[in-house]
Amino acid sequence: MNILSLIIKEFIYFTNLNNRIYQFILFVQPLVLLTIIHFMSVMKGIEITGPYIIATAIVSMWSYVLYSSGSSLIWQKWNDSLNLLIAAPVSLFQIVLSKMLSNSLIAFISLTLTLFYAKIIFSLNIGIAHLGTFIFTAIVLLVSLSVVGMFLAVVFTTVQEVYSFQNFILTPVILLSGIFIPVESLPFTFRIISYLLPMTWAVESIYSGLNETNDVFLLAGVSLGSSFIYLFILFFGIRRMEKIMKQSGSLGVV
Amino acid sequence: MLLQSRLSFTFLSFKALYSYNSLKLFIFFRFLDPFIHYLFFAMITTSIVGSEYLTYVILGNIAFYTGRELFQNFISIFRYERRFGTLSLNVAAPLPTFVILIKKSVVPLLDSLFIFIISVLMAYVMFDVSFSWQSFWLLCGAGVIMVFALFGAALLIAGISLLFSNVNLFVNLLFAGFQLLCGVNFPVSLLPDFLQNISNILPLTHSVELIRDIQAGQNERIYHLALAELSIGAVYFIIAILLIGLMEKYAKQTGRLFDNE
Structure with missing residues (x-):
């Protein structure tokens, strides 16, 4: 019940039109990226295909999760409310x-908005053959994004210039998770890092669904499996962090 | 002594207001950040239209990134002055506000030129953007023209940014507009006619073309483009002087800088 209440409150906060930075990330950024990609394809004289539209949507989702989830704890610290969270009876x-679940819901809106822009403004053919499979793989992607967001939320509590340093993570993750360039074309070392990211498997699962290949559910399963492993590690990590904070009476590692 | 006094003014302004005045941050934001920006667009370009457009897009983004940082630095300077309450002291000082601003502009202008040169070298080494040594010096010249042409617009935009209590949305929309309208990733000629007219009066559009022409060794239009960019820059500069003069007059008449203060 507490979680549901928190999710609703977070959702209202981040979709509030007074929250200007998130307005841009949510509504304007997908449109800008889609416009660039559209005109690039016009420049080349080709038609933009479904996977590139989906890639744009994934970038928008990832940007949103990174900027919202990544700064969620440090933002509490800046507002002097992190100590209240630590003292709260909820873990x-x-x-x-x-927080991650509400951000994922909003990221799903970002995905829908990008597809809406593609269809209505640019009249592009998105090419989703099986809507059910697409929604399933998109949810798998959201789970993986949430887990990465949670991880970053914890890591970023140790960084002062959070908003600036988020830029250094945005592009490398897009590159490594095979959103625009297939992971197979990356050097071996990068490929290893790629496959350690749950997002990579989810992205491959989405593209497999679009190409109607048979390994959609296998890839989705690997993504979910790796996401839950990370979630398990995060559970113990955050619990330990909380314990240290309570024992030391300070914000400890943060 | 006079020179030392003038330089110390600029140096102190730099230390007090400039965002990246530690070595670590300087390396992060002057080497890594531009590289990541170019990498993002290189990735999209290679994926969608192929590597034959890489040089085109990287050069456009070098101009965009340089301009964006110049604007960002001016906006930050104004924002910090406002946050720390020293903006009103500038207005009240016996030295004209405009002269103070010019002095404070030295560091952002040099910084932008540095970004441009580093970016050109980065494009050569990392993204296989080829050019001759002669072209390199011409590119540096184009960088100087671009930075001076953007100076007026940067002053104007930084002045306007003071009207917003939350400047982030304004800044992001502005940069998105520049990216779409100035021919950074695709030719301006693909835009509808009315947007092309706007593009032609924006600073940066001609610089982007100038840089591409120099790199391609097509020198027929470069003087025309350079002159067009400098003329546009001069118009923005005059508008910026007028705006700052008006703001100063308003501040002295009313005893406050903004309606909400």
Whole structure:
């Protein structure tokens, strides 16, 4: 019940039109990226295909999750409310999880908006053959994004210039997770890092669904499996962090 | 002594207001950040239209990134002055506000030129953008023209940004507009006619073309483009002087800088 209440409150906060930075990320950024990609394809004289539209949508989702989830805990620290969260009877893991779930819901809106822009403004053929499979793989992607978001939320509590440093993560993850360039074309070392990211498997699963290949559910399963492993590690990590903070009476590692 | 005094003014302004005045941040934001920006667009370009357009897009983004940082630095300077309450002291000082601003502009202008040169070298080494040594010096010249042409617009935009209590949305929309309208990733000729007319009066559009022409060794239009860019820059500069003069007059008459203060 607490989680549900927190999710709703977070959702209202981030979709509030007074929250200007998220307005841009949510509504304008997908449109800008889609416009660039559209005109690039016009420049080349080709028609933009479904996977590139989906790639744009994934970039928008990832940007949103990175900027919202990544700064969620440090933002509490800046507002002097992190100590209240630590002292609250609810575990910190539950609080962080609720934040990630609400951000994932909004990221799903970002995906829908990008597809809406592609269809209505640019009259592009998105090419989703099986809507059910697409929604399933998109949810798998959201789970993986949420887990990465949770991980970053914890890591970023140790960084002062969070908003600036988020830029250094945005592009490398897009590159490594095979959103625009297939992972197979990356050097071996990068490929290893790629396959350690749950997002890579989810992205491959989405593209497999679009290409109607048989390994959609296998890839989705690997993505979900790796996401839950990370979630398991995060559960113990956050619990330990919370314990240290409570024992030391300070914000400890943060 | 006079020179030392003038330089110390600029240096102190730099230390007090400039965002990246530590070595670590300087390396992050002057080497890594531009590289990541170019990498993102290189990735999209290679994926969608192929590597034959890589040089085209990277050069466009070098101009865009340089311009964006110049604007960002001016906006930050104004924002910090406002946040720390020293903006009103500038207006009240016996030295004209405009002269103070010019002095404070030295570091952002040099910084932008540095970004441009580093970016050109980065494009050569990392993204296989080829050019001769002669073209390199011409590119540096184009960088100087671009930075001076953008100076007026940067002052104007930084002045306007003071009207917003939350400047982030304004800044992001502005940069998105420049990216779409100035021919950074695709030719301006693909845009509808009315947008092309806007593109032609924006600073940066002609610089982007100038840089591409120099790199391609097509020198027929370069003087025309350079002159067009400098003329546009001069118009923005005059408008910026007028705006700052008006703001100063308003501040002295009313005893405050903004309606909400």
